[in-house]
Amino acid sequence: MASIPFIRDFDFDYGVPAQLSERVVRVIADNPGPFTFTGTGVFIIGASDTVCVIDPGPETPKHMAALDAALAGKTVSHVFVTHHHLDHSPLAAPLAARHGCKVYGYSVHPAAGDGAHMPLEAGDDLSFKPDVEIRDGYTVEGPDWTLSAVHTPGHTSNHLCYALKEENTLFSGDHIMGWSTSVVSPPDGDMGDYLASLRRILDMDFDTILPTHGPAITAVGPFVKAYIDHRLAREAQIMGAIQSGLTEIGPIVAELYKAVDKRLHPAAAHSVLSHLIHMRKTGRVEASGPDGLRQSYRVAA
Numbered sequence: 001m002a003s004i005p006f007i008r009d010f011d012f013d014y015g016v017p018a019q020l021s022e023r024v025v026r027v028i029a030d031n032p033g034p035f036t037f038t039g040t041g042v043f044i045i046g047a048s049d050t051v052c053v054i055d056p057g058p059e060t061p062k063h064m065a066a067l068d069a070a071l072a073g074k075t076v077s078h079v080f081v082t083h084h085h086l087d088h089s090p091l092a093a094p095l096a097a098r099h100g101c102k103v104y105g106y107s108v109h110p111a112a113g114d115g116a117h118m119p120l121e122a123g124d125d126l127s128f129k130p131d132v133e134i135r136d137g138y139t140v141e142g143p144d145w146t147l148s149a150v151h152t153p154g155h156t157s158n159h160l161c162y163a164l165k166e167e168n169t170l171f172s173g174d175h176i177m178g179w180s181t182s183v184v185s186p187p188d189g190d191m192g193d194y195l196a197s198l199r200r201i202l203d204m205d206f207d208t209i210l211p212t213h214g215p216a217i218t219a220v221g222p223f224v225k226a227y228i229d230h231r232l233a234r235e236a237q238i239m240g241a242i243q244s245g246l247t248e249i250g251p252i253v254a255e256l257y258k259a260v261d262k263r264l265h266p267a268a269a270h271s272v273l274s275h276l277i278h279m280r281k282t283g284r285v286e287a288s289g290p291d292g293l294r295q296s297y298r299v300a301a
Contacts, residue, residue, distance in 0.1 A: 004226045007178040010038060010215045015066030020216065021167055023047045023145050027070050029057040031087060034263050037179045037213040040087045043171055044070060045164060048143040052078040054162055054171050055212050056091035067095065078140055080147070081105035082173025083159040084128040088212060092128070102131035104138075106151070106158035134160070152201065154194025155182045161201070168207040176201065176227060179214035185270035186291070191231070191278035198228050235275050239299070242285065247296045249273055269293055 012018060014030040025044040032039045040057035051074050057063055076099035081089045083106075092103045108128055136151035146165035152175045153159055162171040174182050175197060184194050201209075202224045209217040209224075217223050234256075241252045249272050257268045276297055279285045286300045 004181070004230050005219070005223060006180065007215050007217065010179075012038065014039065015062065015069075017044070017070040020210070021169070023164065023167060024169070024210070025070065026210075027066055029060070029063045029066075029087075031058050031060075031063075034261060035183070035267070036087050037177070039213070041210075041212050041214075042067065043210065044074075045147065046074075046142050046145050049073065050075045050077050050143050052076065052080060052140070052142060052145070052147060053095065054080045055082055055088045055173065056095045058087055059090040059094060064091065064094070067091075068098075071099070075099070076101050077142060078147075079103045080149075080160075080162055081128065081130065082161065082171070082175075082212065083156045084108045084125045085156070085174070086123040086125045088173065089125045089128045092130075096131070104132045104134050104140075104149075105130035106135065106160055107133060108158060136160075150201070150204070152197035153190060154184055154197045155189055157188050157190065157193075159197075163204070163206070168205075170201065170204070170206045170209045172201075172209050172211045174212060176209055176217070176224060177211040177213050178209075178217045178223075179211075181227070181230065181271075183267045183271060184274040185267070186274050186277055189270070189274055191271075191274040192281060194274075195228065195231060195278075198224060198231075202228070231275075234271075235279060238272060238275055238279070239284065242297055242299055247298055249276070249293050249295075 012028050014028055017025045017027050020026055023045055027042045029040040042057050043054040045052045079092050079096040081092050096103045134149050138149040140147050148163045150161040150163055152161050155174045159175055161175055184191050206220050209220055237256050246252050249269050252272055253265055253268045273293055277291045283300055285297045287295050287297050
């Protein structure tokens with residue numbers, strides 16, 4: 001299996017602003033978990049008095065108080081959201097209202113499915129609705145920062161990363177994380193889209209990636225390449241499992257993820273399903289009925 005050089009050593013204090021660069025401050029919410037690692041990292045962009053905020057995080061009094069302290073004396077001109085999960089978007093509207101600005105993002109468009117989609121721990125914020133709908137290439141200029149949206153579907157269909165021009169840095173949300181792989185859960189998550197989005201980010205040649213969860217990624221090219229190779233190796237493993245007679249997702253997950261925390265097996269099942277849907281679309285596997293967690297798959301004839 002392709003190895004990803006994960007970065008899990010991480011020095012931080014909850015709620016305390018950390019200056020990561022000339023223009024970037026991070027405040028981490030106290031919401032650790034198996035899907036959030038140490039918690040949601042909220043990014044404040046700008047070295048002047050006018051800043052923007054990316055992924056405000058969960059709506060809790062303690063976290064709001066920490067952001068109030070970090071933003072004291074600042075004008076917040078924009079609140080950006082990468083996607084509609086409960087650890088990213090709930091505080092967006094309250095924070096924007098507090099500062100008299102607007103929320104920018106890509107609305108939720110729930111996909112129709114056959115019941116395969118099951119909310120995982122992070123959960124969907126189905127109430128998320130940005131004030132301003134943005135798409136790939138949307139750009140905002142601040143006094144000393146330029147932020148552009150990069151549409152990266154895969155983890156969710158509406159996932160946006162944000163590129164900071166002045167520092168050649170990408171705020172990657174959950175698209176790329178230093179501490180773990182990202183969950184791709186159908187029907188909203190799509191493995192084919194995810195792989196294409198990873199390749200696009202690789203080609204954009206950023207100096208630094210700052211995920212919403214975990215530390216910075218500075219060896220960007222090798223890390224993103226390892227992310228892609230890991231997904232391709234997982235597909236090869238799934239194909240091998242099917243060839244060995246494990247044709248259903250439950251037994252495949254039990255075999256391929258036996259060294260992984262069992263709390264993450266439901267998420268793994270969704271990623272395996274997403275791989276199988278992609279493998280079916282590309283003609284490598286087949287099934288007798290609709291894709292789903294209880295479907296049986298076989299090698300395509």
